[in-house]
Amino acid sequence: MRCLSFSLSLPAKILRSQPLGHRPGTPIRSDLFSSNPKPAIHSDLLPLANLFKQPPDEDHFIHYIRMYGKTGAMYEATQLFDKMPELKCTPTAASLNQLLSILCDKKEGLYMVKDVLLKSHEMGIRVDRSTFWVLIEALCRHGKAKFAIEIMCVMGLFECNPDPKMYSLVLKSFCDSDDSNGWSDVIAFVGEMRNAGSLLTNSDCYMVIDLLVKEGKMDEAYCLVTEMRIDGTNPDINCFNKLLSGFCQAGRFDMVDKVFDEMLIGGMVPNVHTFEIYIDGLAKKGDVDGMVKMVKCMERAGFNANVQIYNTMIGQFMRSGKSNEARELMDEIVKKGIEWNSDH
Numbered sequence: 443m444r445c446l447s448f449s450l451s452l453p454a455k456i457l458r459s460q461p462l463g464h465r466p467g468t469p470i471r472s473d474l475f476s477s478n479p480k481p482a483i484h485s486d487l488l489p490l491a492n493l494f495k496q497p498p499d500e501d502h503f504i505h506y507i508r509m510y511g512k513t514g515a516m517y518e519a520t521q522l523f524d525k526m527p528e529l530k531c532t533p534t535a536a537s538l539n540q541l542l543s544i545l546c547d548k549k550e551g552l553y554m555v556k557d558v559l560l561k562s563h564e565m566g567i568r569v570d571r572s573t574f575w576v577l578i579e580a581l582c583r584h585g586k587a588k589f590a591i592e593i594m595c596v597m598g599l600f601e602c603n604p605d606p607k608m609y610s611l612v613l614k615s616f617c618d619s620d621d622s623n624g625w626s627d628v629i630a631f632v633g634e635m636r637n638a639g640s641l642l643t644n645s646d647c648y649m650v651i652d653l654l655v656k657e658g659k660m661d662e663a664y665c666l667v668t669e670m671r672i673d674g675t676n677p678d679i680n681c682f683n684k685l686l687s688g689f690c691q692a693g694r695f696d697m698v699d700k701v702f703d704e705m706l707i708g709g710m711v712p713n714v715h716t717f718e719i720y721i722d723g724l725a726k727k728g729d730v731d732g733m734v735k736m737v738k739c740m741e742r743a744g745f746n747a748n749v750q751i752y753n754t755m756i757g758q759f760m761r762s763g764k765s766n767e768a769r770e771l772m773d774e775i776v777k778k779g780i781e782w783n784s785d786h
Contacts, residue, residue: 500531500533500536503533503537504537507519507523511544516550519545520554534567534568535568538562538567538569552589555589555593571605574602575607575608578590578594578608578612579611582611594612604640613631613646613650617652617653642670644681647681651663660688663685664685664697664701667685679712683713683719686698686701686719690726695723702720712743717739717743718751721733721736721737721740722754725754728762730767733758749775756771
């Protein structure tokens with residue numbers, strides 16, 4: 443009985459100290475192993491007292507930390523993690539990762555992360571890349587890209603360095619943000635990536651260009667593509683198509699011509715979508731002759747103009763007072779076996 447009594451009273455004594463993550467002015471919970479536990483989660487913690495008869499298993503603590511997280515009891519979860527050594531269980535990155543994942547679920551918990559990481563170092567836990575991945579993924583999932591950057595900045599203290607996937611994840615979080623000035627954060631972060639030697643992937647580039655186009659920041663989008671080429675990473679055709687489309691939407695047809703020429707000089711082979719974008723730009727510009735030439739170039743490249751392109755050309759001919767050319771083009775469409783639809 444003395445042994446059982448000791449087992450039940452020891453945790454209450456331990457938990458009277460100021461634990462990691464304790465909220466000033468709030469009472470310390472000491473009923474973790476009480477004989478009259480509170481409903482739900484605390485009743486599930488009662489069997490933990492029996493662990494004193496043998497070395498406690500870390501999986502049990504991970505289970506209880508996870509349960510605390512499901513009920514939003516972040517401080518209790520942090521207390522339990524803090525007291526694991528005194529409860530005769532050596533914590534590892536596994537229990538740390540579990541705690542970090544629940545702290546990142548709420549804004550209140552984010553402010554506790556730094557202290558938890560520092561405490562884990564004092565506890566002798568070897569933080570590895572998986573710990574930072576769990577943390578950064580959770581932060582980005584909740585739109586906390588700036589917090590994720592702060593975490594990436596301290597990775598060096600734990601002999602870890604951010605990998606390309608981490609950079610891409612944070613970049614995506616910035617791009618998905620609803621912040622009206624989010625594009626400037628994206629540009630700044632891309633600069634940090636370059637300084638760190640982490641080059642943008644084509645999917646990263648497309649994502650950033652897409653954001654800049656939506657924000658009307660076409661000069662910044664063009665500079666991004668230029669910088670990638672300087673760094674030795676050639677953006678793919680999808681990136682160039684998005685850039686061309688953006689300049690067309692902005693009515694900057696001089697830049698449409700420039701980007702298209704640079705793309706060809708750089709050895710990039712246009713696809714059918716490239717030609718469609720370029721022809722659409724020529725149509726908006728009112729350059730009917732240019733449209734005709736581009737359709738011929740398109741056909742020489744092995745692509746057939748679709749009915750939408752022909753409809754656009756016919757409409758442009760009519761607006762330019764070139765009804766004869768419009769009729770000739772309609773006859774050509776019929777000869778090619780293309781079903782012309784005037785509703786397009």
